[in-house]
Amino acid sequence: MIKKLLPRTLFGRSLLILVLPIFFIQVISTFVFLDRHWSKMSSRLAFAVAGEIALISSYIENGNQRSRQEIFKLAEKRLDFKINYHDGHNLDLGSDNNAGAFQIWEAMVKDTLAQELALTIRKPFIVNVDFAKKLVEVRVQLEQGVLSVSLPQRRLFSSSTYIFLLWIFAASSILLIISVLFMRNQIRPIRRLAIAAERFGKGRDVKNFKIQGAREVQQAGKAFIVMKERLQRQISQRTDMLAGVSHDLRTPLTRLKLQVEMLGDSSEIEDMKNDISDMEKMIEGYLDFVRGEGSEASTITDIPEILQDITKSVKRQGCDVELNLNDISAYISLRPMAFKRCLNNIVGNAVKYADLIWITLEKCEDGQIRIIIEDNGEGIDPDKFDDVFKPFYRVDSSRNLDTVGVGLGLSIAMDIVHSHGGEIWLEKSTHGGVAVNITLPS
Numbered sequence: 001m002i003k004k005l006l007p008r009t010l011f012g013r014s015l016l017i018l019v020l021p022i023f024f025i026q027v028i029s030t031f032v033f034l035d036r037h038w039s040k041m042s043s044r045l046a047f048a049v050a051g052e053i054a055l056i057s058s059y060i061e062n063g064n065q066r067s068r069q070e071i072f073k074l075a076e077k078r079l080d081f082k083i084n085y086h087d088g089h090n091l092d093l094g095s096d097n098n099a100g101a102f103q104i105w106e107a108m109v110k111d112t113l114a115q116e117l118a119l120t121i122r123k124p125f126i127v128n129v130d131f132a133k134k135l136v137e138v139r140v141q142l143e144q145g146v147l148s149v150s151l152p153q154r155r156l157f158s159s160s161t162y163i164f165l166l167w168i169f170a171a172s173s174i175l176l177i178i179s180v181l182f183m184r185n186q187i188r189p190i191r192r193l194a195i196a197a198e199r200f201g202k203g204r205d206v207k208n209f210k211i212q213g214a215r216e217v218q219q220a221g222k223a224f225i226v227m228k229e230r231l232q233r234q235i236s237q238r239t240d241m242l243a244g245v246s247h248d249l250r251t252p253l254t255r256l257k258l259q260v261e262m263l264g265d266s267s268e269i270e271d272m273k274n275d276i277s278d279m280e281k282m283i284e285g286y287l288d289f290v291r292g293e294g295s296e297a298s299t300i301t302d303i304p305e306i307l308q309d310i311t312k313s314v315k316r317q318g319c320d321v322e323l324n325l326n327d328i329s330a331y332i333s334l335r336p337m338a339f340k341r342c343l344n345n346i347v348g349n350a351v352k353y354a355d356l357i358w359i360t361l362e363k364c365e366d367g368q369i370r371i372i373i374e375d376n377g378e379g380i381d382p383d384k385f386d387d388v389f390k391p392f393y394r395v396d397s398s399r400n401l402d403t404v405g406v407g408l409g410l411s412i413a414m415d416i417v418h419s420h421g422g423e424i425w426l427e428k429s430t431h432g433g434v435a436v437n438i439t440l441p442s
Contacts, residue, residue, distance in 0.1 A: 050116035091141035189213030345409035353377035375433035
């Protein structure tokens with residue numbers, strides 16, 4: 001469950017590694033600061049104010065009118081209190097009003113002061129906090145009247161509290177943004193390396209690839225370039241070798257063919273002609289295999305158009321084909337001649353063993369293009385689905401090359417599909433034969 005919620009990209013996970021510690025530090029710091037510092041400071045300020053109000057209440061109840069006025073003036077001068085005493089009035093408990101712009105802070109200040117007043121004066125009272133006017137009003141019910149005390153909010157609340165929190169969050173956000181920018185610069189070379197590897201895997205040329213980034217990323221980039229050069233050299237060597245061998249064999253075969261034609265007609269001569277013909281077909285197969293690794297440039301190709309051309313070609317051979325494009329418009333960068341050769345090899349195998357072929361074009365959920373080629377032939381044993389892609393492997397052990405070929409058709413098809421970054425595999429067809437599945441990245 002946790003893995004499903006985690007980001008899948010390296011940048012997302014790196015960002016999570018940066019964000020989570022900062023977030024938890026902010027939460028813990030805020031909690032500890034509010035609980036340890038702000039709560040204690042607010043309680044002590046409220047305790048002092050509550051004690052002063054209790055002291056004034058005692059003087060009012062025990063003193064005369066003259067002493068009350070002196071206490072009021074002294075409290076206004078020394079304590080920053082504005083005091084009014086309403087003789088003979090009763091406290092209206094329903095007039096408790098706490099409206100204001102900062103409800104959270106007002107509620108915290110009011111609750112803290114109310115707790116201290118309840119412990120100190122032990123008489124009915126009302127606390128109204130108005131941060132908009134920066135005033136706190138306390139009204140206390142005394143024995144003969146109501147004491148009203150107005151004091152500034154700074155006596156109970158320090159603005160350094162939320163200023164400190166704002167500084168914490170602002171500084172953390174700025175540092176986080178700087179970290180994200182640096183992280184993006186570190187991940188950009190990895191992303192470029194991944195794009196270059198993907199392009200190379202699809203058979204495309206990797207141009208303008210520069211080795212950048214941290215030392216480990218540079219090592220990975222150098223290893224990729226060395227691997228790319230080795231693979232290209234091996235492919236080139238194999239292609240040149242097969243092309244050279246096939247070309248060299250065609251010359252003596254041509255001479256043999258001419259010499260056999262001059263020997264006349266007999267059963268032995270006819271067998272020799274058949275052997276020479278089989279060898280020519282084998283050489284053509286090798287050359288086809290070489291052309292599958294050719295240097296054809298990739299272009300934006302209309303897949304439905306290619307499938308329509310393949311369908312027309314098969315119908316001219318006398319085989320029925322049902323093409324279902326599902327109204328899909330698919331343009332993919334690939335080597336068109338090589339891809340046509342791949343499809344012709346697959347369809348050609350189906351034509352040999354079936355009289356009806358189905359070609360379907362689909363679009364997968366991940367955006368890939370899927371081509372399904374099915375037939376109603378006898379099919380292949382599922383245990384041999386992987387073996388048929390091996391070079392020179394033939395399901396039919398017959399030596400008649402007119403029916404089974406040299407065993408390179410599906411190998412060539414697999415190489416072409418893989419060079420385009422796709423996948424190819426076999427399945428049992430619902431029509432009784434084999435279903436060849438090809439997926440290509442869009």
